[in-house]
Amino acid sequence: MHVGFVDYAIIGIYFVFVLSIGFILKKKMVRSEDFFLSGHAIPSWITGLAFLSANLGAIEVMGMAANGAQYGIMTAHFYWVGAIPAMVFLALFMMPFYYGSRVRSVPEYLKLRFNEPTRAFNAFSFAAMTVLMSGINMYAMALVFKLLLNWSMTASILVSAGVVLAYTVLGGLTSSIYNEVLQFFLIVFGLLPITLIGLANLGGWHALTASLPAGFDHLWAHTATAGNPMGIDWLGIVSGLGFVLSFGYWCTDFLVIQRALAARDMTAAERTPLIAAFPKVLFPVLTVVPGMLALAIIPGLGSNGANLSYNMAMPLLLAKYYPSGMLGVGLTAMLASFMSGMAGNITAFNTVWTFDIYQSYLAPDKSDEHYLWVGRLATALGIVVSIGTAYLVMGFPSIMDYMQMVFSFFNAPLFATFLLGMFWKRCTPWAAFWGLVAGTTAAIIHFTLTHFGVISYPSVMAGNFWRSSIAWSSNFVVAIALSFVTKPRDEKELAGLVWGMPAEREVREQSWYKRPKVLAACVLALTIALDVVFW
Amino acid sequence: MPDLRLAIGGLFVLIGTLLVGYGLASPVLTAVGRAQVNLNVCWGSLMGLFGLCMLLLALKKNGGG
Numbered sequence: 001m002h003v004g005f006v007d008y009a010i011i012g013i014y015f016v017f018v019l020s021i022g023f024i025l026k027k028k029m030v031r032s033e034d035f036f037l038s039g040h041a042i043p044s045w046i047t048g049l050a051f052l053s054a055n056l057g058a059i060e061v062m063g064m065a066a067n068g069a070q071y072g073i074m075t076a077h078f079y080w081v082g083a084i085p086a087m088v089f090l091a092l093f094m095m096p097f098y099y100g101s102r103v104r105s106v107p108e109y110l111k112l113r114f115n116e117p118t119r120a121f122n123a124f125s126f127a128a129m130t131v132l133m134s135g136i137n138m139y140a141m142a143l144v145f146k147l148l149l150n151w152s153m154t155a156s157i158l159v160s161a162g163v164v165l166a167y168t169v170l171g172g173l174t175s176s177i178y179n180e181v182l183q184f185f186l187i188v189f190g191l192l193p194i195t196l197i198g199l200a201n202l203g204g205w206h207a208l209t210a211s212l213p214a215g216f217d218h219l220w221a222h223t224a225t226a227g228n229p230m231g232i233d234w235l236g237i238v239s240g241l242g243f244v245l246s247f248g249y250w251c252t253d254f255l256v257i258q259r260a261l262a263a264r265d266m267t268a269a270e271r272t273p274l275i276a277a278f279p280k281v282l283f284p285v286l287t288v289v290p291g292m293l294a295l296a297i298i299p300g301l302g303s304n305g306a307n308l309s310y311n312m313a314m315p316l317l318l319a320k321y322y323p324s325g326m327l328g329v330g331l332t333a334m335l336a337s338f339m340s341g342m343a344g345n346i347t348a349f350n351t352v353w354t355f356d357i358y359q360s361y362l363a364p365d366k367s368d369e370h371y372l373w374v375g376r377l378a379t380a381l382g383i384v385v386s387i388g389t390a391y392l393v394m395g396f397p398s399i400m401d402y403m404q405m406v407f408s409f410f411n412a413p414l415f416a417t418f419l420l421g422m423f424w425k426r427c428t429p430w431a432a433f434w435g436l437v438a439g440t441t442a443a444i445i446h447f448t449l450t451h452f453g454v455i456s457y458p459s460v461m462a463g464n465f466w467r468s469s470i471a472w473s474s475n476f477v478v479a480i481a482l483s484f485v486t487k488p489r490d491e492k493e494l495a496g497l498v499w500g501m502p503a504e505r506e507v508r509e510q511s512w513y514k515r516p517k518v519l520a521a522c523v524l525a526l527t528i529a530l531d532v533v534f535w
Numbered sequence: 536m537p538d539l540r541l542a543i544g545g546l547f548v549l550i551g552t553l554l555v556g557y558g559l560a561s562p563v564l565t566a567v568g569r570a571q572v573n574l575n576v577c578w579g580s581l582m583g584l585f586g587l588c589m590l591l592l593a594l595k596k597n598g599g600g
Contacts, residue, residue: 006553006557009553010550010553010554013546013549013550013553014546014550017542017545017546020542021542024537025537046539178539178542181539181543182539182542182543182546185543185547185585189547189578189581189582189585193574193578196567197565197567200567200568201566201567201568321565322574323563323565323574323575324557324563325553325554325557325558325563325574325575325579326554326574326575326578329550329554329578329582332550
């Protein structure tokens with residue numbers, strides 16, 4: 001492939017914009033709250049798109065296309081069974097507690113609702129998880145740049161790390177959020193032509209599915225048993241992916257919730273996941289469909305040939321369809337998605353590190369400037385550690401399986417803690433802590449048994465789904481059982497933290513179309529319609 | 536906070552203009568179904584238009600307070 005001067009110029013223009021945003025915002029970062037929470041001043045359309053884009057990293061762009069090529073339209077379950085219901089649940093039922101309690105992070109909520117050890121457990125595991133995840137983005141970017149631009153792995157890892165470092169250290173969360181929105185539009189404009197050209201050339205959707213293996217065109221039709229491309233039945237999909245993994249990720253992962261906490265007021269925070277849900281419903285057009293197109297168009301995709309792994313579906317399509325010029329736009333879109341995926345992890349990491357670990361256990365009672373400075377330092381250190389994890393990820397065969405594995409350890413059990421914490425006031429602090437320990441331990445035991453072949457599944461993904469269900473159930477059962485034998489918190493302390501114990505809330509009149517419940521009903525109706533169409 | 540639409544608008548107008556200019560200077564045709572399309576010019580104009588809309592929205596808001 002030939003990458004011309006114009007392609008480099010487009011990438012260059014994008015870098016200049018990203019860095020300028022960081023420099024302009026630096027002047028606004030006076031207090032630690034500005035740096036970590038954007039001073040609670042961002043309108044909901046921006047937090048909504050950032051909420052979506054923080055998750056729109058390498059996994060989404062390369063991973064979902066790879067899965068589309070591997071499993072067909074069933075990959076859309078990640079969106080229509082997975083993400084959307086979870087985002088609606090977060091908006092309507094959980095956001096009132098997150099935003100209403102004025103916490104700065106998810107671990108801080110656990111401290112208010114339960115106790116210090118539960119917060120510490122979550123803070124440390126979350127910090128570990130974020131740096132593990134941001135390494136994936138760097139690795140994916142290096143992979144693409146090596147193929148398309150012939151850069152060495154190390155050179156592209158260092159360039160991307162340098163740019164992300166500059167804009168997150170300068171502008172904090174706001175800089176990260178602004179770039180996430182910029183990236184959202186770049187992704188749409190950079191990848192949409194692939195789907196349009198591919199479908200036009202093949203002769204439309206039906207011609208595409210006719211050229212793919214059987215079962216690639218249905219979501220549910222072959223899920224009565226595990227005899228479908230994904231190797232998992234409807235119960236596994238609904239419980240493992242739909243319930244535990246997706247709710248665990250979207251409802252408890254501070255990486256996305258931090259975007260909603262930056263919103264102006266409570267209803268703007270509630271609207272954030274819902275505004276994100278609308279484009280999310282349609283995202284399979286940009287990710288899953290190109291994966292399916294790649295399988296039909298690129299001979300030998302998924303074989304062991306050099307650069308023909310499923311992960312390369314999207315970059316190979318860029319190379320096939322885009323002339324110099326558009327290639328620069330496509331590359332910039334991918335670059336932007338990797339950088340914002342990484343920046344999202346890093347800004348979540350620096351907040352949890354600074355507030356939940358450093359300020360809580362290492363150096364309490366310091367000045368606000370001190371914590372602002374520590375936040376900037378944590379950003380730099382987080383990126384350095386991510387460079388290390390990027391090399392770690394290189395050892396894994398599939399980034400998507402790796403990521404779902406990480407989630408099944410950390411997010412799946414945590415979701416049980418949150419469900420009980422927010423909706424059952426009898427759940428006690430120590431029950432929550434030991435439930436979390438039990439859930440994580442169950443995931444580790446299950447992983448070990450699968451790893452050594454004691455338990456086996458048709459696919460790695462099926463193993464991940466079932467591990468998540470087991471981790472969640474273990475946490476749920478242990479926490480309920482222990483709640484009956486340990487001391488609950490005084491009810492007065494739980495106002496604004498548990499369902500049925502509301503804190504005072506400012507009520508604002510708003511147009512009907514801005515009301516969270518109306519938006520939620522619309523997005524759910526659209527999702528159900530798509531499930532029916534692709535049944 | 537600075538208006539984000541200015542940044543989005545500026546970036547898309549710049550990239551759109553560059554694509555259209557490059558597409559006209561060295562035309563490459565891509566097969567889309569039965570048609571042959573100069574992708575850089577077509578998509579570049581669309582990106583530029585989108586950028587202009589964003590700029591106008593930002594200026595309208597700032598102008599009107």
